Amino acid sequence: MFLLRTLLAASVALPALAAHASMNKTLVRLPPISIPAGTASRTIEVDVHEVRSELLAAAKDRSRDLVLDLEQIEADRNPEVFFEISVGVPKGPSRSVGNLALYGVGIRSEARGQFLPAHIQLVITDALSAALRKSSTVEISFVAQGAGGSATPARSVSAVRVGNPSIFIAPRTRSN
Amino acid sequence: MSLRRSRNRLQTRRKFLKTTAAAIAGATLFDVEKLFAITSHVRLDVGPLTAASPDLVSYAKAIKAMQALPVADPLSWAYQAAIHGTTLSGSHVAWNTCQHGTIFFWSWHRMYLYWFERIIRKMSGNPNFALPYWNYESAGERNLPAPFRNSASSLYTVNRGVGWNAGTASLPSSAVATSGFMPTIPYYPAQSGCEGTPHATVHVTIGSWMGVISTAAQDPIFYLHHANIDRLWNLWLKQGGGRSDPLTDNTWKTTKWTFFDESGKEVHMTSCDVLRAAEQLDYVYQKEGKQATEYCPKVLPFPIWEVEAIQPLPAIKLPPGPDPVPFRVDISQFAQRLSAVRADQKQELALQLTGVEADRQPNVYWEVYVAPPGAEPNPESESWIGNVALFGHGIHDEHQHGEFQPAEFSFPIARALDAAAAKNAKEIQLTFVPRGALISAADAAQAERNESTLTVGKAEIVSRRLTTRQP
Numbered sequence: 009m010f011l012l013r014t015l016l017a018a019s020v021a022l023p024a025l026a027a028h029a030s031m032n033k034t035l036v037r038l039p040p041i042s043i044p045a046g047t048a049s050r051t052i053e054v055d056v057h058e059v060r061s062e063l064l065a066a067a068k069d070r071s072r073d074l075v076l077d078l079e080q081i082e083a084d085r086n087p088e089v090f091f092e093i094s095v096g097v098p099k100g101p102s103r104s105v106g107n108l109a110l111y112g113v114g115i116r117s118e119a120r121g122q123f124l125p126a127h128i129q130l131v132i133t134d135a136l137s138a139a140l141r142k143s144s145t146v147e148i149s150f151v152a153q154g155a156g157g158s159a160t161p162a163r164s165v166s167a168v169r170v171g172n173p174s175i176f177i178a179p180r181t182r183s184n
Numbered sequence: 185m186s187l188r189r190s191r192n193r194l195q196t197r198r199k200f201l202k203t204t205a206a207a208i209a210g211a212t213l214f215d216v217e218k219l220f221a222i223t224s225h226v227r228l229d230v231g232p233l234t235a236a237s238p239d240l241v242s243y244a245k246a247i248k249a250m251q252a253l254p255v256a257d258p259l260s261w262a263y264q265a266a267i268h269g270t271t272l273s274g275s276h277v278a279w280n281t282c283q284h285g286t287i288f289f290w291s292w293h294r295m296y297l298y299w300f301e302r303i304i305r306k307m308s309g310n311p312n313f314a315l316p317y318w319n320y321e322s323a324g325e326r327n328l329p330a331p332f333r334n335s336a337s338s339l340y341t342v343n344r345g346v347g348w349n350a351g352t353a354s355l356p357s358s359a360v361a362t363s364g365f366m367p368t369i370p371y372y373p374a375q376s377g378c379e380g381t382p383h384a385t386v387h388v389t390i391g392s393w394m395g396v397i398s399t400a401a402q403d404p405i406f407y408l409h410h411a412n413i414d415r416l417w418n419l420w421l422k423q424g425g426g427r428s429d430p431l432t433d434n435t436w437k438t439t440k441w442t443f444f445d446e447s448g449k450e451v452h453m454t455s456c457d458v459l460r461a462a463e464q465l466d467y468v469y470q471k472e473g474k475q476a477t478e479y480c481p482k483v484l485p486f487p488i489w490e491v492e493a494i495q496p497l498p499a500i501k502l503p504p505g506p507d508p509v510p511f512r513v514d515i516s517q518f519a520q521r522l523s524a525v526r527a528d529q530k531q532e533l534a535l536q537l538t539g540v541e542a543d544r545q546p547n548v549y550w551e552v553y554v555a556p557p558g559a560e561p562n563p564e565s566e567s568w569i570g571n572v573a574l575f576g577h578g579i580h581d582e583h584q585h586g587e588f589q590p591a592e593f594s595f596p597i598a599r600a601l602d603a604a605a606a607k608n609a610k611e612i613q614l615t616f617v618p619r620g621a622l623i624s625a626a627d628a629a630q631a632e633r634n635e636s637t638l639t640v641g642k643a644e645i646v647s648r649r650l651t652t653r654q655p
Contacts, residue, residue, distance in 0.1 A: 086395060088345075090388045092358050106364045106377075109384035112269075112284035112397040120269070120280055120397070127285075128380055129373070130364070155345055155353035155389050156326065182367040183425050 032075070035059045036175040040080075043091075043168040048161045049151045053098055056175075057144035066177040067137035073180045074133045076105065076148070080171025081126035083110055085117045087164040089152040095135035097143040103135035108150065110168070125171065131182065132175070225301075225467040227415070230316035230408055231324060235331040239316055240339065242308035244331075247338040247404055249307045258444035259303055261402070267296065267443065268401035277450060278442040284397065287372060287436050289379050290417045291455035293410050298458065298465050299443040299451065300407060306446035314467055317411035320386065321362060326354040328390075332405050339404045345391030359385035366420055371430045374420055383413050415469045418461065421476040429459055429478045437480050456480035485652035489594075491536070493644050494521055497614065500537070500640035502550065506633040508617040512557060515601075516610040518645070523605075525647040526598055533598045534648050535569060535614070539641015540591040541578045546636045548618040549573035554600035556609040561617050566603045570595035572616065574638070590641060597645065614643075 036056055043050055056063060066072045076093070090109035096102020106128070112118070114126030139146040154162030233240055253260035256276065266272060268282040283292035297315060305313045319325050328348045332339045340349065347353030358381075365377025386394075386409055393399040400406050421427055430436045440452045459478045462468045468475065495518045502509050515522065525531050535554065553559075555567035562568065570593070576582065578591030604612050620632040 086388075088388065088391055088395060090359065090385045104358060107358060107381045107385050109359075109380055109388045111384035111387045111395070112282070118397060124285060128376075153356055153358060153385075153389070155347055155391070156356050157347050157352045157354050181369050181373065183369060183423070 032176045032178045034077075034174050034176040035062060038173040038175070041078075041170040041173055043150060043164060045165060045167045046163050047150075047152060048163045049149065051147050051149040053145055053147050054175075055145045056140070060140055060144045063175075063177075064137060064140050067133050067140070071180050073131050073178050073182070074136050075176050075178050076130045076132045077172075077174045077176055078108065078128050078130075078170045079125075079173070081108070081110070081114050081128065081168065082123075082171070083115050083164075083166045083168045085166035086110065086115050087152075087166045087168055089154050089162045089164050091150040091164075091168075092153050093130060094147075094149040094151070095132050095139055096147050096149070097139045098145055098147050100139075100142065102147060102149060103138065105132045105135050106130040107153070108168075115166075136175070224312070225314040226470055227314045227411055227467055228316045228470045229319045229322075229325075230329045231319055231322060233316060233329070233331065235334060235337065235339075237331075238310065239313055240331050242310035242313040243304060243315070243404065244338045245309075246304040246307035246313075250303070251338065258448045258450075259307065259446070263444075264300055264303065265399075265401035268406075269396075269398035271398045278444070280398075281441065282397065282401075284379065287375075287430070287433065288439065288441075288455065289383075290375050290414070291436070291458055292441055294414050294417070294458045294461070294465075295441055295443060295453045297407060297410055297414060298453075298467075299445060301467070302446045303444070315411045316408055317415050317469060318405065318408040319412060320355050320360045320382070323357075326357075326360070327351055328353070328405060329408070341393065341403050343393040343399070343403065345389070345395070348390055353390075355386060355389055359389050362416060362419075366423065369426045371428065374427070375417075378413065378416055378420070382416075383409075411469075414461075415472060418469065418472055418475055421478070422473070424476070429455070431478065431480055487650055488653050489648040490651050491646050491648045493646050494518055494525065494533070495645040497535075497643035497645065500616075500643050502616050502618075502634060502638040504546075504634050504637060506618060508561060508615050510616075511614045513612050513614055514610065515604075515612055519605075519610075522601060522645070526602070528647075531647045531649045532596055533601060534646050535593075535595045535597045535643070536646045537572065537593040537640045537643050538590070540572065540574070540593060540638065541580065541588075541641070542574055542636040542638045543580050544636040545579055545582060546574060546618075546634045546638055548620050548632055548634050550616040550618055550634075550638075552595060553613070553615040553617065554597050554604065555613055555615070556604045556607045557611050557613045559613065561615055566599045569597050569600050571619075572638075594646075594648075 036054065036059060038054065041052065063074060067074055087110060090107050092104055092107055094102040094104050108128055110126055113124050116123055136146060152162040152164050228239060247261060250259060250261035255262040255272065257263060266279045269280050283289050301315045305311050318329065331337060333349050333351055334340055345353060360382045362382065364381050365374050368374040368377055387400060388395050393403045394406060437456050438454055440454055443451050443453065445451045457464060459480065460475060462475050495515065497513055498511055500511065522533060525533050550572040551561065551563055552569050552572060553561045553567045554569050559567060572593055574591055577589050580588060618632050618634045
């Protein structure tokens with residue numbers, strides 16, 4: 009159904025995102041993503057040809073959005089980088105859709121009391137529809153980011169796992 | 185100095201506008217006062233500030249003083265940082281209470297900064313101090329502000345990532361973008377978006393102390409970063425278009441958080457206390473313009489009667505017919521108690537009739553009188569205490585909206601009892617006089633004829649006190 013080739017990534021921990029969960033329709037369930045320590049950049053490829061037309065239709069509908077849902081994000085230690093996430097076509101152009109940064113939530117060694125995994129949701133409507141117009145396989149990239157001015161590329165110092173990634177259609181709750 | 189002058193100019197301009205507007209508005213002076221209420225603290229963009237700027241001089245002075253205090257002192261630098269998070273062992277009030285990944289991210293940090301800022305004013309001796317904000321969205325402000333890189337200053341810490349104190353490190357544009365969350369309309373997703381970028385990304389990118397929740401607030405730049413996050417809350421809300429604080433979320437509104445004021449006294453706050461920074465907390469951000477104003481709906485306690493029975497009355501049954509129905513009540517046993525209630529300003533005496541019902545519509549109402557025995561019913565006198573009229577409730581064959589409900593009546597009777605007491609009556613007479621439309625004398629008897637038996641399940645004289653109950 010969909011193909012996961014490579015993978016990379018990082019995450020941030022943010023809750024209270026389930027308000028309209030019952031109105032969401034999950035179209036693509038991705039296998040868990042794990043990003044090893046030392047990673048500078050990782051990309052996963054996702055074959056969405058079976059749901060491509062539905063994704064494109066949703067992307068055209070101004071009352072709906074396509075959302076990249078990264079649930080169950082965790083790292084054993086502080087990765088000391090954040091990951092910029094992009095969506096595009098393989099070996100082609102991509103668009104940045106947001107960041108995954110762990111601070112306070114999702115880091116096991118920093119848990120205060122009960123450990124809570126992180127959860128982020130990123131609107132990918134424009135980026136995904138641009139990619140789908142060219143291909144039924146899309147790339148999701150996670151590029152480690154540190155402070156500007158460093159001579160060496162940023163690398164995560166801890167493995168990061170995304171236990172439950174998916175793409176769903178949700179009612180649009182943003183101004184255009 | 186120049187900043188202080190510009191702040192003074194701002195106030196002078198406000199004063200001018202206030203005076204002018206008041207002159208124009210005349211009677212609406214009150215509104216004008218409110219509109220131009222002077223906010224004495226302006227949180228400035230740190231970008232143009234230098235180490236000699238009054239707010240940074242005061243901030244550095246206060247940090248030094250706070251760092252000299254013992255950890256257990258709530259005004260100490262370590263204690264204040266520990267409220268956010270700490271690696272120190274031991275348990276102290278409010279330690280490790282920062283809110284991340286919860287519904288309180290924006291509001292908790294606003295409270296935290298508010299009390300912290302008051303402490304800085306006290307510890308610096310500068311009552312005008314306002315916490316600057318780090319406006320890193322501006323391309324010229326992506327490096328750590330220079331005054332924080334001077335190792336001789338208390339604004340400095342060695343515990344920052346590589347290049348920050350050297351001035352070579354900078355925040356990538358993707359770390360400071362607000363375009364991810366600003367378009368979002370619902371509060372919680374917008375807050376979560378802001379908590380990710382730029383909040384978490386800036387923490388992570390500076391790294392070292394700032395990168396870890398339990399050490400971040402030890403770095404003086406932390407508070408400027410969070411002032412900006414706080415400013416972004418205002419800017420997000422100000423866009424309108426359906427954006428609002430979660431004013432229907434009772435948990436968000438009522439959960440109390442603990443902090444310390446500038447005298448070291450424990451204080452408590454809820455999100456409702458921090459909705460309007462200018463009005464409630466006396467600060468604005470430089471260049472932010474008019475803040476959005478949101479209000480927690482004030483849920484007033486509702487009034488209820490606290491009722492205590494004093495004297496039961498005989499069973500009351502009003503048969504069909506045109507005649508008044510009197511009942512004699514011996515009040516001698518209760519005279520003292522009745523007097524005591526009458527003397528209490530907070531209580532009143534009432535005749536309470538509950539379980540009032542009839543099989544059919546009686547087609548009359550009853551005037552109710554409390555008077556010395558033998559007194560003629562007179563609706564102009566103090567003995568008339570009210571009317572019993574059934575409409576809807578209390579009529580068995582007319583209840584069409586679910587289960588039958590008897591009627592209830594309650595009439596103040598203090599004046600009537602006083603009149604009876606003035607005549608030294610040991611008894612009172614309770615009289616029910618049927619009344620109908622005033623028509624010709626010939627038809628009056630028919631018009632004022634009760635056509636159904638009315639029964640009162642329970643009649644008693646009560647004392648009642650108006651009190652309130654929280655919803």
